[in-house]
Amino acid sequence: MNLTGAEIVVRALIEQGCRTVFGYPGGQVIHIYDALYEYQDELRHVLTAHEQGAAHAADGYARATGKPGVVIATSGPGATNLVTGIATAFLDSVPMVAITGNVMNAQIGTDSFQEIDITGITLPITKHNYFVGAVEDLADTIREAFRLAISGRPGPVLVDVPKDIQIARCDYAPQPPAIPAPPQAAKEVRIRDAAACINAAHRPFIYFGGGLASSGAQEELLALAEKIDAPIGCSMMGVSCIPTGHPRFLGMQGMHGHYACSTAMHRSDCIIALGARFNDRVTGDRTKFAKGAKIIHIDVDGSELSKNVPASHGMRGDLKLTLQKLVDYVEPARHPEWRQTIALYQSEEERNRDNRPGLTPRNAMQVLNRHLREDTPVATDVGQHQMWAAQTLCFRKPRRFLSSGGLGTMGFGMGAAIGAQMATGEHAVLVTGDGSFGMNLNELATAVTEGVPLVILLLNNGVLGMVRQWQTLFFDKHYSNTVLARQTDFVKLAEAFGAKAERADTLEVLDAALSRAFQYQGPYLIDCAIGQDEFVLPMLPPGGSMDDMITKVGG
Amino acid sequence: MDKRYTVAVLVRNQFGVLNRVTSMFRRRQFNIDNLTVSETESPDYSRITVQFAGERVTKQQLVDQLYKLPDVCSIRELDNENAVSFELLLIKLKNDPASRGDIRAAADAFEAKTVDYTRDSIVLRVTADSRRIDDFIDLMRDYEILEICRTGVVSLERGADTIRKVTNL
Ligand SMILES: Cc1ncc(C[n+]2csc(CCOP(=O)(O)OP(=O)(O)O)c2C)c(N)n1
Ligand SMILES: [Mg+2]
Numbered sequence: 001m002n003l004t005g006a007e008i009v010v011r012a013l014i015e016q017g018c019r020t021v022f023g024y025p026g027g028q029v030i031h032i033y034d035a036l037y038e039y040q041d042e043l044r045h046v047l048t049a050h051e052q053g054a055a056h057a058a059d060g061y062a063r064a065t066g067k068p069g070v071v072i073a074t075s076g077p078g079a080t081n082l083v084t085g086i087a088t089a090f091l092d093s094v095p096m097v098a099i100t101g102n103v104m105n106a107q108i109g110t111d112s113f114q115e116i117d118i119t120g121i122t123l124p125i126t127k128h129n130y131f132v133g134a135v136e137d138l139a140d141t142i143r144e145a146f147r148l149a150i151s152g153r154p155g156p157v158l159v160d161v162p163k164d165i166q167i168a169r170c171d172y173a174p175q176p177p178a179i180p181a182p183p184q185a186a187k188e189v190r191i192r193d194a195a196a197c198i199n200a201a202h203r204p205f206i207y208f209g210g211g212l213a214s215s216g217a218q219e220e221l222l223a224l225a226e227k228i229d230a231p232i233g234c235s236m237m238g239v240s241c242i243p244t245g246h247p248r249f250l251g252m253q254g255m256h257g258h259y260a261c262s263t264a265m266h267r268s269d270c271i272i273a274l275g276a277r278f279n280d281r282v283t284g285d286r287t288k289f290a291k292g293a294k295i296i297h298i299d300v301d302g303s304e305l306s307k308n309v310p311a312s313h314g315m316r317g318d319l320k321l322t323l324q325k326l327v328d329y330v331e332p333a334r335h336p337e338w339r340q341t342i343a344l345y346q347s348e349e350e351r352n353r354d355n356r357p358g359l360t361p362r363n364a365m366q367v368l369n370r371h372l373r374e375d376t377p378v379a380t381d382v383g384q385h386q387m388w389a390a391q392t393l394c395f396r397k398p399r400r401f402l403s404s405g406g407l408g409t410m411g412f413g414m415g416a417a418i419g420a421q422m423a424t425g426e427h428a429v430l431v432t433g434d435g436s437f438g439m440n441l442n443e444l445a446t447a448v449t450e451g452v453p454l455v456i457l458l459l460n461n462g463v464l465g466m467v468r469q470w471q472t473l474f475f476d477k478h479y480s481n482t483v484l485a486r487q488t489d490f491v492k493l494a495e496a497f498g499a500k501a502e503r504a505d506t507l508e509v510l511d512a513a514l515s516r517a518f519q520y521q522g523p524y525l526i527d528c529a530i531g532q533d534e535f536v537l538p539m540l541p542p543g544g545s546m547d548d549m550i551t552k553v554g555g
Numbered sequence: 556m557d558k559r560y561t562v563a564v565l566v567r568n569q570f571g572v573l574n575r576v577t578s579m580f581r582r583r584q585f586n587i588d589n590l591t592v593s594e595t596e597s598p599d600y601s602r603i604t605v606q607f608a609g610e611r612v613t614k615q616q617l618v619d620q621l622y623k624l625p626d627v628c629s630i631r632e633l634d635n636e637n638a639v640s641f642e643l644l645l646i647k648l649k650n651d652p653a654s655r656g657d658i659r660a661a662a663d664a665f666e667a668k669t670v671d672y673t674r675d676s677i678v679l680r681v682t683a684d685s686r687r688i689d690d691f692i693d694l695m696r697d698y699e700i701l702e703i704c705r706t707g708v709v710s711l712e713r714g715a716d717t718i719r720k721v722t723n724l
Binding site: 123 | 578620678
């Protein structure tokens, strides 16, 4: 088949199993958009309001399914608008293929109109990127981009296609979708050594991150926990990977993690870390982190082992395959004393629980819990609301909590929620804050146009709450530029976009509003007013250790 | 404790590969002493040789991060035990009748060759391992050095084994 480069781009996407792409047209991708017109029955293109929204949508699509999300943008500003979205995906290891147009090869390097060195710009935020110099290489480059995006530790890959390549013709023959590099278990001897270490432990603790869902190793993890009688905790990226209600699950660990979980991890003598990377938000002061613990660390990315904390047993390998063997090698054990200690931590956590009545953040999340179905994807933005959601929402299936962990990107949520809704076909939820929502609320337009069933729960505290919390605690209440004295009427705003909206100022109204919102087959915003001085607790002060944990503020 | 490491990296011979490697070093603040890029026995590959001083964990991190670059095909850690390593130095000195003889004597001891000679200057060439080159430069500091240029190290494993034997999975 003799096709133009633009057609090859679209055919190659279809061939790779892609059915939905997000993007925004422009001069240097106009040929690709012409091919998208031609193939619109096979490949749906979702036009967003901004390329950043498109990138987050592709990211949300990928987080919800594990399949690579695809985004298309034009050269210059179109490409640079993708940058935050690509970086967000990179830091959370989300598979994504970004396709950008560029000026003709003959003009490259001359600073011509809308020429930008996007492969240079995205070098440190992609697994790899390509500049396509010849149309003959185009199809294979896109195939390799897909293969890379899903192999090993997933991540974003960018393909920059100059305009002359889109116009040039060459032969194209479809190929089957790329398969990832075959996963491999860690080395047998290492697994045996680690098993011996686990067998000698009295206070084992299993800690997982986003890598668990990437590898699909949930069952193996639960089997291990059962056999060695270990409690389980996760990083924020791990939330929703295993059911929140699982009796061994202590929840999220880290700066705003659950008290019992963080404490158990800190006091453990053997931490089994799976697909997590001991980010500073997790460890606090690394010199004081879990001093008494041997650390067994399994990750597909060998560079994570001993990068942040020294691992006594570092194993590079696929989690699922490695755990299958590890479960065989460990001896069944019971640790009644450790269980008792953990029960104490849990009752301590219970004692510190915020049980105030009324429309508190935690109660709002509990009400939302009542409306979540097993398959409901919940995206968040970044700030206090994100932490309340991560701490309080209940999940039963993996890939249902979508949140920007590594980069902490405010404005991630709208795009991500739209992408997740389209990927799953489920009524989606966005938990957002007034600051974050302001960053990408333009995507309301997309949600309306595409009729996306989406509940937007806006926890409106009138402030950049998370920053304000730091200012309260560490900056003498100097509220520098964190009070949003805006006059935005979010209900009218949503209505202006063509969405539905209402205000909720009591728990009862919120409950009823949520029922209405889930009934409505389109975007439905609930502007939920909460106090400006709510805290996310507990809190490990930045750079602090477990001993500095703040569990209560004021009375 | 800091030790000096030499790492040879076989990379796909593609536009921009050097940039990818050095960009990673910069981003992660690996302090590289010297780096050479060269053609290889195959037009498909280039070879990058990196020398740096650091702790063992840093070296491991550098190797692990290199392996993540899709253009990196294989990596070999080289040292005096398992490899031969050389560097080339060009050094330009002031040609002064008072020091000429001493310079010549030192040059002979290091098997340095005179490759340019004018009324005012002498250019010497030394091929040796990096430490010997350091030593030679140190000796020459007694005289007036006008300019120095050194290539950075090139290194090959001893015996029949090659870097291609270890491949990136
Ligand atoms: C793009 C971006 N800019 C700035 C920040 C720093 N930041 C983190 S949380 C936060 C406040 C978020 O405010 P809001 O969305 O209203 O959430 P709240 O904390 O009030 O729930 C800010 C400014 C960020 N994470 N991302
Ligand atoms: Mg806010």
